[in-house]
Amino acid sequence: MLDEIDSRLLAEVQKDATLTSDALGTRLGLSASQAGRRRQRLEAEGYITGYAARVSPDRLGLNVQAFVQVQMASHDPKAAQAFAGLVALRPEIISAWTLTGEADYLLRVWCADLPGLNRLIHQVLLPHPSVSRVQSQIVMDQFKPDAPLPT
Template sequence: MLDDTDKRLLAALQQNSHLTTQELSDMLNLSASQAGRRRQRLEAEGYIRNYTARLDPARLGLSVQAFVQVQLGTHGPDQSQSFARLVNLRPEITSAWTLTGDADYLLRVYCEDLSALNSLIHEVLLRHEAVSRVQSQIVMDQFKQDAPLPT
């Protein structure tokens, strides 16, 4: 069970994962050793899965962000596993979810341009034997960045 100090520690690390033990201890009003032990415990218990850097897509030349809904024509473990393998091989697909409703999958993709998105849809996704329909929504502007999880 998380206490208020654990929640404050997690919130601080979501804002800046480079915080030192001393900086955490100052923020949480704990000794450095207490802050370090809490951080290690939260890592060991799986609350903190990893530490990553957030890159700027525009600086990397990825000017098109889109959400792509995929509907399968045939459903079964083989088709689902085959489609999941395809998704995992494509670096431009940065997130994937299974859904309820009309679409079976929602994919978040980053591409260099519209031509690259078109190729991904028509030459990769629609060519998969289980895919029956693909619908895309191109992001015009992201006015709220991916936010930290509530703690």
Template structure:
């Protein structure tokens, strides 16, 4: 069970994962060692799944972000396995989800330009034997960045 202090700690780390135990202790009105032990417990229990840097896609030359909906040709376990394997082999595919509704999968991709996006769709996704239909939406503007989870 999480208590209010745990929730405050999680919220603070979602805003800035580089906070030290000293920083957290000051924010939570406890000693650095107490804050550090709480953080370690939340990591060990799986509440904190990891830490990562937010890298700017634009600085890396990835100027096109798109969401791609995939409809499978047939719904077999092997087709799903083959398609999921494909999503892990293409660096441009940074997220993949299974869905309810018309599409079977939703992919989030970053590409250098429209030509690279076109190549991904035309040369990789559409020819895949498990894929029946591909529909892409190009992101025009990001109006809200990925936000912390509501804790």
């Protein structure tokens, strides 16, 4: 069970994963060793699953973000496994979800440009034997950046 200090610790490391135990302790009103032990416990218990840097898509030349809905022609487990394997190999697909409703999958993609998105859809996704339909929505603006989880 998380107490109030654990919740605050999770909020702080989601804002800045590079915090030292000393800085984290200062923010939480704990000693550095107490803060470090709490963070280690939360990591061991699976509350903290990893640390990552946020990288600027613009600086990498990635100018088009899109959400791509994929409807499968077959719901055979082997077809789903093959599609998941394809998704795993494509670096421009940065996350994927299985959905309820009309679409079976939702893919979040980043491409350098519209021709790159077109190639992904028409040369990679649509030719896959288990895909029947692809629909994309191009992101015009992300006015709320990916936020920390509520704690």
